[in-house]
Amino acid sequence: MPLCRFQLFPQSPFATPLRSDTITGMLLNLIALRDGESRLKECVASFETDSPEFLLSSAFPQNTLPMPCLPLPKRSAMAQGQCGPELITRISAFKKFRKQRFIPLEHWKKCKDSLSLAGLFSLFEKESEHSPIESQTQTMSHVSIDRETQRAIDGLLYTTTETFYPQGTALDLYARTKNPEELESLLNNLGRWGYGKRASTGKGQFSVTRDQDFDAKALESEGTHQLCLSVLSAQDMSGIEGTFQTFLKHGRVGSACADGQAFKKPFLAIKEGAVLSSSPCGSPVLRNLHYDERLVHVTARLSLPCTLATGVSHA
Numbered sequence: 001m002p003l004c005r006f007q008l009f010p011q012s013p014f015a016t017p018l019r020s021d022t023i024t025g026m027l028l029n030l031i032a033l034r035d036g037e038s039r040l041k042e043c044v045a046s047f048e049t050d051s052p053e054f055l056l057s058s059a060f061p062q063n064t065l066p067m068p069c070l071p072l073p074k075r076s077a078m079a080q081g082q083c084g085p086e087l088i089t090r091i092s093a094f095k096k097f098r099k100q101r102f103i104p105l106e107h108w109k110k111c112k113d114s115l116s117l118a119g120l121f122s123l124f125e126k127e128s129e130h131s132p133i134e135s136q137t138q139t140m141s142h143v144s145i146d147r148e149t150q151r152a153i154d155g156l157l158y159t160t161t162e163t164f165y166p167q168g169t170a171l172d173l174y175a176r177t178k179n180p181e182e183l184e185s186l187l188n189n190l191g192r193w194g195y196g197k198r199a200s201t202g203k204g205q206f207s208v209t210r211d212q213d214f215d216a217k218a219l220e221s222e223g224t225h226q227l228c229l230s231v232l233s234a235q236d237m238s239g240i241e242g243t244f245q246t247f248l249k250h251g252r253v254g255s256a257c258a259d260g261q262a263f264k265k266p267f268l269a270i271k272e273g274a275v276l277s278s279s280p281c282g283s284p285v286l287r288n289l290h291y292d293e294r295l296v297h298v299t300a301r302l303s304l305p306c307t308l309a310t311g312v313s314h315a
Contacts, residue, residue, distance in 0.1 A: 001055070001176040005214040006187060008059055008173055010165040012205040016196025017163070018059035018171065020230035020272075021249070021299045026195060027054075027186050028298065047300045048283050054183055055302040057174035057229035058272050064102035064172070065304075066273035068227055069243045071312060073118040097124045108227075108304075109218055115225070115275070116309035136164050162203065172211075174229055174302055184210050223305030228274040230301040233267055236282025244274035251289060251297045264289040264297060275306070 008018070016022060032040040043053045060066060097120075107123045139159050165171075177183045187208040195204030225242065231249065234240075251264035267286060279301075286297040 001051075001178055002180075003216040003220060004175050004177070004180050005211040005216075006173045006175060006184065007062070007209050007211050008171040008187075008191070009207045009209075010169055010171065010205075011191075011207060012194075012202050014163045014165075014196060015160055015198040015203045018173075018195070020056045020058045020302070021233075021251075021269075021297065022196065023058075023173075023190075024054075024056055024298050024300065025251075026190055027056075027183075030186055030189055030193075044285060044296060044298065047285050047298050051178075052300055054175055054177040055230070055300055057172075057302045058231065059171040059173045060229075061102055062170040062172055063105045065105055065108050065227070066229065066271075067100055067103055068115065068117075068120070068275050068306075069245055069271075069273045070115065070117040070120075070275055070308075071243060073116065073121075093125060094121055097121050100124070112219075112223070112227075112304070112306040113221065114309040115306045116312045119309060137161050138164060160197070171206075176302055180210060184208060219304050221305050223307045224277065225306050225308055226276050226279075226303035227306050228270065228276060228301050228303045229272055230303070231272065231299055232270040232274060232280075232284075232301045233286060233297075233299040234280035234282035234284055235286060237268070237280045239278055239281040240270075240276065241278040242274055242276035244276070245271045247271055253290065253295055264295070267297070269299065275308075276303070 028040060028043055031043055046053045058066075103120060103124075104127070107120060107127075110123060111119045139161055173187075175183060191206040191208055193199065194202065195206070197203065199205075228244075232244075233249065246268055247270075248266050249269040250266045253262050253264065265288075267289060284298060284300040286299060287293070289295070289297055
């Protein structure tokens with residue numbers, strides 16, 4: 001399927017991160033509300049074939065990609081013959097580089113055919129003035145409500161974390177789909193109705209446009225590895241090889257299917273930025289996460305090809 005890119009323009013704070021599996025789930029929820037359960041089943045089944053309905057990345061700051069998870073370079077390679085104050089300065093710069101969550105898209109294009117952390121760091125040193133617009137998170141306090149009396153519970157508060165974006169911020173969302181117009185329409189509906197938690201109070205609103213100037217050919221190539229732009233998991237995780245970071249994902253049931261328990265069982269997932277040489281053996285459609293067997297969690301991944309530099313390995 002062809003690769004395309006959408007630009008998301010946040011219009012309110014977000015109470016739920018813009019991650020690929022959550023966006024996919026909410027779009028499937030919209031399909032269920034619009035077209036019914038039979039159409040939803042068709043879409044979910046497609047993710048277990050070679051022709052999924054669509055594949056999505058998580059949302060990233062404009063013209064960036066997630067920092068690839070790569071082996072650390074050897075100390076001798078980092079030193080490059082330097083010593084004393086020069087070496088200390090270089091090590092300090094590398095520590096700053098390691099804290100970056102994203103890399104410029106142009107750096108990826110230059111390094112993708114010979115990918116290494118040392119190569120990305122070298123570009124970072126030369127162009128350190130580049131800094132993507134970062135979101136800010138704030139902890140918000142809320143009054144707890146007694147569900148029986150509908151009154152505030154005296155002295156009982158709970159907190160949530162919300163993400164705020166500077167005015168004019170654009171986020172990039174990559175996708176593979178045979179019908180980009182249909183996907184754009186679904187994303188626009190999601191942006192109008194609100195994404196994630198607390199959408200009923202105005203959170204999670206955004207507008208969407210398809211990036212007509214996006215050059216997909218610059219990212220498509222042959223490669224021995226894949227940079228994962230999505231949250232990744234599978235029914236059977238055996239067979240996966242590469243470098244990656246894991247986290248515990250807590251899923252939630254969409255409004256079209258919510259009946260009773262709103263939460264799914266937690267499961268192990270892999271963060272965006274994983275560099276893989278082989279994929280999990282199992283299906284990306286996760287089952288047995290809820291007492292209602294019809295409910296699933298889709299973690300289909302979108303990735304970009306790359307080749308590791310000589311001497312870089314996962315071992």
